[in-house]
Amino acid sequence: MSNDVTHSAFKYDYLGSDSKAIQRSVSNHLVYTIGKDPFTATEHDWMMAFSHVVRDRLIERWMETQRSYYKHDAKRVYYLSMEFLIGRSLINSLLNMDIHNACGKALKKLGIELERLRSLEHDAALGNGGLGRLAACFLDSMASLNIPGYGYGIRFEYGMFRQQIDNGNQIELPENWLVHDNPWEFPRPEVSYRIRYGGRVMEYQDSSGRRHFDWIDGDIVIAQAYDTPIPGYHNDTVNNLRLWSAKAHEAFDLNQFNQGEYTEAVVGKTLSENISKVLYPNDSSTMNKLLRLKQQYFFVSASLKDILRRFFTDHDDLHELPDKVAIQLNDTHPAIAIPEMMRLLMDKHQLEWQPAWEITTRVFSYTNHTLLPEALETWPVKTFETLLPRHLQVILEINRRFLLMLGHRHPGDMDILRRLSIIDERGERRIRMAHLAIIGSHKVNGVSALHSELLRNATFRDFDRFYPGKIINITNGITPRRWLYLSNRRLSSLISDAIGPEWVKDLSKIQQLEAFAEDHSFQEKFAAIKLANKKHISKLINYFLEKQVDPHTLFDVQVKRIHEYKRQLLNLFRAIELYNRLVDDPGCACVPRTFLFGGKAAPGYSMAKLIIRLINDVADVIDNDPAVSDRLKIIFIPNYDVTTATDIIPAAELSQQISTAGMEASGTGNMKLALNGALTMGTMDGANVEMREQLGDENIFIFGLQTDDIARLNQLGYQPRQYYESDPRLRRIIDMIANGFFSPEEPTRYRMITDSLLNVDHFKVLADFDAYMGISDQADTIYQQPDTWNRMAILNTARMGYFSSDRTISEYAEKIWQVSPVSR
Incomplete structure (x- = not known):
């Protein structure tokens, strides 16, 4: 039956959005979906029943949206990302569908508090930090702008890990976010693809002399689809996030089971399903590194097969693919998609190399998030030879043809060939995934003005000269729906009362708030909301961490992944210096301050984990010193995630964005905090540069070395010990850490940190x-x-309109994807 016949024959039974209809739906789902009545239902039962009520209303819009894309034969965007840190979906869906108030009333009549149900929902643990949160913001914006957009990733059973702090140490625990099921996903067992690993490549010629390649044997894993609807804001558009779960090709060996070898019987199933088990396994072992590559190929292969299947629903000419499909690679994790597309076009659809390559390069574009050459992803050639032998052949041929072109442009210049080759020949031969992504894409973008400039002038300077105009800038953004409208309801109401609600859909309109920056009455309301948010997070800290925090102190916040270049150490040194001032002069006019730290360290990153312990040890010393504990606090908030961020960010007054200049690609935490009225203290790094331009020099605290200064310092030969010798404050801080002031039971605990700072830094x-x-x-x-x-805080909120992900996605749509909105 054709789609047209099916669509015309099938009519939706639309569900009501008033409180009575919602109340009736909740009662029905409690009985018929959950199998409980109000007398036996737990809070979790009510949450699941209500989530299904919301999901029902998403489904109507979702199906209509997909029908409209087919009806308009729309070009679609496919966003491939290893991470989608979408957080909780319940309240976001209510607000986007404009049924929040009706749902609150309906639940209240049933004796249920909406806020209580919200707190029971698990965060979707599908990401770690900025990369995954950016992807989630982009999905929200594509739906809100009516852009036909799809996310593709992995349905990780466990997140990166749940962080617990034990005696100051980070402890990694399983993050089983699916323990109570996920009401927002739809399993699609009928949408599954065979994914091959290992094996061998058979080559043969047909009667016309054309070479053919068949990839055979090896191991097979099944990728099964799970769909999550992504609603746009007040427009009835609902896009799709499709995640792949690994299933065993053969469930278990019946013969071994019948012989009593129960463990051995399911070894194959376990190994297969490990692929989608954990986000970013600790890559300190060879096996886990191999698992990462398996994960990357797993979701990329399934996604491309799915994209082609959808394309062939209404088209039969592959040369039309670039006119109907745009695929964005979010960093190099999905870069294997380029040789995989070539393999599918040539081996499965029988295209010659040149037309297949033209289609591939027109379809793909690549977002770079990494400036440091040593941090760019590479894989041993031998690993590809074992795991993906056909892809290695394709990559080598891509490289051969590219080097021929490069050699014609630069005859005799072997150095530039070595620099730009996809294969790094120094030592163990390795595949440079960023080089593959650049060569195989029609556009490459950085994510802030400074980042893109450094890509063109430093990291990928030779590529920029070879492909002039290919590397462009599209500055990151955040969705105002999640990061102000949802997370800071008090401030959102104040803003809407002052300038109307249109800013939620179009953040540029928030600039109208500037007119109230000098208004004393508005300032008081703004400050009162900040204090209320500080009291809220103080209660949470007291409840979960059993620590007392004074909400009338300055809330000084640094929340992000723990990494040396993000310089949590520099912030901690400042805290120790303030502690020393208070000890030396109890009567000093220091502003009472609460430092809030949050973030996870990668399991194999020993220095980052040591920094977490040092933060907690310094916090304990300060907390147990009655001379200062009422004026200075350090709180490390464990397991920083999206929900925790929505509690912390509205309460922040100072936002620490102090990465070493030239090392942060963009940052989005800086945008979220400033939008919520926190003043930024930061270096000229990442998007801080553009934030300074938008906010004005007088409304941001910029300090420190810039990229040119650091380059000169390195050229001259940086001697960190000179700073230690010449600054008594700094010498005192480092000596306190090195000599065990903060770790008397183990005086040398932090020598690795201090030695590194004094000798390398x-x-x-x-x-x-x-x-x-x-x-x-x-x-x-x-x-x-x-x-x-x-006044400065209000201006920070008012001048953040440029940093909406709606603006970012509009630029992608125009400059890279060439896609247009599809109205219903």
Whole structure:
């Protein structure tokens, strides 16, 4: 039966969105879906029943949206990402569908509090940090802008890990977010694809002399689809996030089972399903590194097969593919998609190399998130030879043809061939995935103006000269729906009362708030909301961590992945210096302050984990010193995730964005915090540069070395010990850490940190310390002038319109994808 016949014959029974209809639906789902009545139902039962009520209303819009895409024969965007950190879906869906108030009333009549149900939902643990949260923002914006967009990734059974702090140490526990099922997903057992690993390649010629390749044997894993609807804001568009789960090709060996070898009988099933078991397994072992590559190929292969299946629903000419399909690679994790597309077009659909390559390069584009050459992803050639032998052949042929072109442009210049080759021949031969992504894409974008400039002028300078105009900038953004409208309901209401609600759909309109920056009455309301948010997070800290926090202190926040270049150490040094000031002079006019840290360290990153322990040890010393504990606190909030962020960010007053200049691609936490009225203290790095342009020099605290300064310092030969010798404050701090002041039971615990700083200090912590203390003191002076501080905070919120992911996606659509919105 054709789609047209099916669509015309099938009519939807639309569900009501008023409180009575919703109340009736909740009662029905409690009985008929959950199998409980109000007398036996638990809170979790009510949450699951209500989630299905919301899901029902998403489904109607979802199906209509997909029908409209087929009806308009729309070009579609496919966003391939290893991470989608979407967080909780319940309240986001209610707000986007504009049924939040009706649902609240309906539940209240049933004796249920909506806020309580919200707190029972698990975060979708499908990402780690900025990369995954960016992908989630992009899905929200594509749906809100009516752009036919699909996300593709992996349905990880466990997230990266659940972080627990035990005696100051990070402990990694399984993050089983699916333990109580996921009401937002739809299993699609009928949508599954065979994914091959290993095996061998058979080559033969047909009667016309054309070479053919068959990839055979090896191991097979099944990729099964799970769909999650992504609603747009107030437009009835619902796009799709399709995640792949690994299933065994053969469930178990019956003969072994019948012989009593029960464990051996399911070994194959276990190994197959490990592929989608855990997000980013610790890659310190060879087996886990291999698992990462398996994960990457697993979701890429299934996604491309699915994209082609959808294309062939209404088209039969592969040369039309670039006119109907745009595929965005979110970093290099999905870069294997380029040789996989070539394999499918040539081996399965019998295209010659040149037309297949033209189609591939027109379809793909690549977003780079990494500046440091040593951090760019590479894989041993031998690993590909074992795991993906056909792809290695394709990659080598891509490289051969590229080097021929490069050689014609630069005859005799072997050095440039070595620099740009996909294969790094130094030592163990390795495949440079970023080089593959650049060569195989029609556009490459950085994610902030500074980042893109450094890509063109440093990291990929030779590529920029060979492909002029290919590397462009599209500055990241955040969705105002999640990061202000949902997370900070008090401030959202104040803003809407002042300028109307249109800013939620079009964040550029929030600039109208500037007119209220000098309004004393508005300032008081703005400050009162900030205080209420601080009281809220203080209660949570007291409840979960059993620590007392004074909400009337300055909330100084650094929440992000723990990494040396993000310089949590520099922030901690500032905290220790403030502690020393209070100890030396109890009467000093220091602003009472609460430092809030949050973030996970990768399981194999020993230095980052040691930094977490040092933060907690310093916090304990300060907390147990009655001379300062009422004026200075350090709180490390464990298991930082999307939900935790929505509690912390609205309460923040100072936002620490202090990465070493030239090392942060963009950052999006800086945008979220500023949008919620926190003043940024940061370096000229990533999107801080553009934020400074938008906010004005007077409304942001910028300090420290810039990229050119760091380059000169490195050329001259950076000597970090000189800063230690010349600054008594810095020397005292480092000596306290090195000699066990914060770890008396183990005095040498942090020698690895101090030795690294004094002898190498790759991230220029010591070089930026003095400037950092200076800007911190400047911020304290302004904080003691509430009118000035509140005016600056309001202007921060008002001038963040440019950093909406709606603007970002509009630029992708115009400059890279060439797609248009599809209205229902």
